[in-house]
Every structure is written in structure tokens, then in C-alpha cells.
Amino acid sequence: MIWLFLPVLIALSALAFFGGREIASRRAGASAIKAHSRPSQHGYYALIWVGVPALVVLLAAAIFSGPIEQSVMQAGAPDSIAQLEPFRRDAFFNDARLVSAGQQPHQIWPQALAEQLTQEARRYGDLSRLLSLGCIVGALVAATLGGLFVYTRISPTLRARNRVEGWIGGVLFTCSVVAVLTTLGIVFSLLWDSLRFFQSVPIAEFLFGTQWSPQIAIRADQVGSTGAFGAVPLFAGTFLIMLIAMLVAAPIGLFSAIYLSEYASRTSRAVFKPILEILAGVPTVVYGFFAALTVGPAFREAFNGLGALMVGGPLDGLGQYLMLVQNQMALVAGAVMGIMLIPFVSSLSDDIINAVPQSLRDGSYAMGATKSETVKRVLLPAALPGIAGALLLAMSRAIGETMIVTMAAGLAANLTLNPLDTVTTVTVQIVTLLTGDQEFDSPKTLAAFGLGLTLFLVTLLLNIVAQRIVQKYREQYD
């Protein structure tokens, strides 16, 4: 409702701008002193002083008018309504608001209450009109006061240019503070809930226990004694899948980067580079169902077929095992995640190899080295720290990746390093712990925060180390 006032506010601000500019140029013309700032800078100064206070009033009204309405309505409600149970009372006021806005109530109320409803709706309408009016008047007063203030201030000696600069700096600062504060808030809530989790499950058990079955621990008194919160199988599963992903992504990504930066002609580079960038933009959920619906069954059939060939032969045991391999295995999730990471590794490494100065290549070629000798003996050693940093970043992404493993790795918390087994990861467990109907402070739910915190710390560490390395490397060639 009050937002309808916004166009008026914009018009007022524009008026302030033009007025301020006009007044400034007049006063400067009348004065003997040379004006410090140009008239339009005074205009912006006036705009800020008229627009910002009014906007603050509007924002405050938008935030607080709801609660104020609520409490005034409840305070003035007749006894018959005040005696209702809380949830029915809320429903009643909700309907009153609908009726006052000219809509149908959600419920059919009994005769007595229905009469009250029309009455309350009228009261509601009056109240909200009053509030809106107050808010608009408040905004107008704020704008006027600001305008008067500016009117007295504008003079050739006013440093409007610097003041406007200060306001702009302030707005930019506020935005960055918001970004930092929300991140800090998330970290602290993570810390806080993890602490609550570690009150019911000892840290040592969480970090070193080898049994993970949070579903058992439904009753609080079972927690700890059952040993259901040992996260080692999850760490092992995460590590295994990360390892497989890196085995796929590191060589392919690195070699394709070498091809792109050293071997490719300008035309093939112009084709490959954008394709890799498109691949980098494929949503992970697409990789996820690719893994679950295409790669998984294909691998299973391949292994089952191989197993069938072996059964009865000297490798009978292995054959029996291979025939039982399922769709969901670490190998599939890891391989598909590796494919997802190829563009990431390749474009980072490409940047890093390109940052090696051309003079080193020239030096090596001028010594009569071939391309591969130059790559192996000069470029890779020179780029190694940067490439190591890129691989660490890729690892951190592999560890934090959720969608692919949720769809392709499975849920069974097996403590194994066998890539054909079903494993589960930290991220998958967080998803399963928090989806569905959950009691918010059961240890089972809180366990997700413990896992989240661990994940956060590990990836944070990896990222910091990687950034450091890459940055050091960049400085080296600046």
C-alpha cells in the first residue's frame, strides 16, 4: 500500500535535484567566491538529503506496520475473540484482513463470530488506512526537513562534491558489510548448532567412529551408546570419490590445457575454449542424472558381463563378485564428477600456463627444444605451483559436490576403498538427514550441522592453501 508512495518520492527527489542545482548556481552567481562544487553536485547532494530520509521512513514503516497492526488489533479485540485459542484467533484476524481488502474469508465462522468479523474488518481497514497515512505524512515530513536542511546549507563554500562522494562510499561499504555479515552469520549458526550436536555426541566418536547409522538413533537415550554417529565411513566415501574424480580430471584437464595453450592453432583454440566453457556451465544435477541413468547402468552391465565370463574359471570368486555389482558405485559417481571437473581444471591450468612469460618459451625454442621438451622442462616446472593450486581448488569442489553423489553414489555407509562398492559421502548424508519431516533438535538433525562444519573447515583450508599458492605464483611473474 505505502509503496504506492514510491513514485511520489522519486518525483520529489528529482525536484530536489533540479531545485538544488538551480539554487546552487544562483547563489554561486551572486557570490564573489568561486564555488567549490559544480551546481549539479549540489543537486545530487539535495537529492540525497530529500530522498534518503523519506526512504528510511518508508522502509521502517514497511517493516514495522505489520506487527503494529497485529498488536493494536489484538489489544482492541472484544472478549469473545480474545478468548479463542491462539491459532483460531490468528485465523480470525487473517480473515478480517481479507474481508477488509474486499476478499472472501477462508473459513465460515459461526454466526456470532461472523458478525464480529465484519466489525473487526472495518476496524482493521480504518487502522491500516491510518497507518498508511501516518507513514506517508512521516515520509513527507522527513523529505521536507531534509530539503530545508539542504536549502540552508547550499552555498559556494559547501563541498557538495566531496559529501556526495562520501555518501557513495557509504552505500558501497554497506553492501560489502551486508555480504560479510551474512556469511559470518551462517558460519556462526553452523558453529552453534554443531556445538549442540557435539554436546550429545562426543567429538572423538564423531571423528573416529566407524559406524554411521543415524536412523537408529530415534530415541535420545540411544545416542552415544549405539555409536551410530561415527563419520569415518562418510569421510572415506568422500575421499574415495574425490580421488577417482581427480584421477579423471587432473590428467585430462591438464593435458587439454597444455594442448590449448601450446599446441592448438588459433582457430582450434577458438573452437575448444568456448565449448569447455559451456561444459563448465552444465548444472550438476544434469551430470547427476547422467550418472544415475546412463553411466551407472552401463558400468553395471559391463561389470556383470565381465563377471559372467569369469564365473567357473580360475577367477570364479571375482566373477561372482562382479556379477553382483550394482548401479550405484563410487566409480560411477567419481568418474562423472571427474568429467564435471575437467573444464574447471583445464581452464584454470590454461590461465596459469598462459601466465608463464612468452620469453621462456622463446628461450627454450631458441635452444632447439621441441614443443614437448619445452612443456616438460620449462613450462610445467614454472607453472607447477599454480597447477597444484588449481588441483587443490578442484579437490575442494569435488568434496563439496552434492548432486552427482546424491544421485549416483548411494546411501550405504560402507567403510571401503573398493570403487565398485556403494559408498556415501558427507554431502549425501547432510541431504538425507535434513530432507523430509525432521524434528529440528534431535541429534539426527544436528548431525547434519556437525558434518557441515567439518566439510566447511576442510574446503576452507583447501581453498586458502590453493589461493595462496596461485597468488604466490602470479606474483612471481608480475
Added chain:
Amino acid sequence: MKLPFFHNPAKASDGREGGASDNPGLPLMGGQIVPGVTDTTRPDETRDESFLTPEPEADARGAPAAQRVPAVTAASGTAGPTKIMARDVSVFYGEKQALYDVSLDIPDKTVTALIGPSGCGKSTFLRTMNRMNDTIQGCRVTGRIEMDGNDINTKAIDPVLLRAQVGMVFQKPNPFPKTIYENVAYGPKIHGLTTNKTELDGVVEASLKRAGLWEEVADRLHSAGTGLSGGQQQRLVIARAIAVNPEVILMDEPCSALDPIATAKIEELIDELRERYCIVIVTHSMAQAARVSQRTAFFHMGRLVETGNTEEIFTNPRERRTLDYITGRFG
């Protein structure tokens, strides 16, 4: 691959065209420069710029102009037969032609300076001699370049092996991010020139000695080559080039990133290396060309304008443009 030694006295009719036999005597050593002269001219390099500032009054080819020309202090005369012979060499970068029909003879055991305003194609011409232009996409070279009488642009010549025979030193010192030892050992290792560690050690030591760096780095061969000073790095790069036993050393403004003292050292080194190698140096400093080179070739707008003995070019150029350039009227 060793190209057979080429000697063609018939070509050497006129010294100004890069003859081979106009100075049949022994190579002239650095020692033949009068020490006093060297000492007084060396400080000149700090004053190159002021030296080249045109003086307004003199514009004809008279005595005033001659005074502004750097005094040639390098040992004069070519010492060896023609090592590299370029005929009608043109270079294109894509559609754009950078070099037009350059024909030039470069004698062995002599320093040949390529001078000319920037962008005139000096580096481009230098790169045709070790086929470094092959590494630039879209670059095309036409014409004939012979080294010891063999065309280096035929299919039979492997550019990789050619480059082992023709060393190159760049404007900015570019030691590899490896140890000093590994930098010098780079060429011998990739070309398999040595069979064991002792031999390799010997090559590294000899190369560093020849590049005049041994004394300064003997006790830290295994520390980073990039940790040396700019002048030391440039000498390290020269040692790296020498280590594969080249016949020709190309230098593309080797001193333009160095301070005057380091420059003086490199120039001294170039003068010593002249005994063994055919040296081609690109320089934007007229004074440097006068100090180190026996032959000078002046390039302008992608064409070779004039070539001859440095002394003649600097005292009695035939082309008006050459005079204008060496007296600092443009460039």
C-alpha cells in the same frame, strides 16, 4: 647435423656488400682496441640519448653532422668468410609484409650490427636466421637464406637442430626458473651432447667461463638462475646458448634492459666471443653499434637501406636516410 663449411671468395668483390675476403688477416682481437679509447668511450653509454639529440643548425652532410656521429671504436674489418647469406628475404605476418627483399651477407667471426628505427624489421630478420619465425602463427618467410652454403629453409633442415647451431639471446634476460647449473645444462641435456655427469660439469664450467660468469657464480651453481642480477642473467643466457656449441649467436637488443655497467660487461664479452662465433646483434643504440660491431646493416621500413663496414657507415654513409638516422634526426 653439421653444415659443411662454406667459403666462396668469388662473392667477396666489394667490402660494402659484405665480402668475405676483404680482410684475409687473422681475426682482430679485443685487445687491439686501444685501451685508452675504450675507457673514455664507455661512459658514453649513459649519455646516448643526449648524444643523439639533433642539433638544429647542421643539416647537410658536412663536418657538423660528422661530429654527431658516434666514434667507431670497435676493431675494424671482417675476419671470416661469409657465414650466412640472405637473398631476397621477405617476411609476412598474415597479410602484412614486415620485410621486403633483404639481401645481406653476414661474415663469420665478426660482429654484425642491425640498426634502424623500431618496427623496421630488425628482430624479424634476426628470427629468419634460426627459423624462430616458425613459432609465430601466421608468419611466412620467402627468399633464400644459406648458412655455409646450405639453404636453411628446405624440408631437409630440421629447425630444432638448426637452432642448436644458431644460438639466440633476447632483449629481456630469460633464464629458466631452474638453477644456474640446470640453465646451462639445458641444451646439452636435450640434445644429448654429453654422456656423463663429469662431461656435463665440464661443459657447464667452460660455458660459464666463456661467458665471463664463472667467477661470480662458481660457489652457487645450484641456486636459482632467476636470483642473479639482470646483467648476470643475460650472461647466464649467453652461457646457455654457448653450451650447445653453436656457430652463430643472434642477439636481439641484449643490453636494452641493463644498466650501463652491465652493458659494458656484455659488450666486452661480445668482443671476446667474436673470436669463435659469427655474431649478429640488433641494437637501437648507435653508440653500441659503433663500439662492438665491425659490420653494420641499416634497416628502414622493412628494407635494408645500406650495409658496410661499421667505420664507413658511421663516417661516410652513402644513403641520406642512414646519415639522418645515425645523427639522430629520426628513429
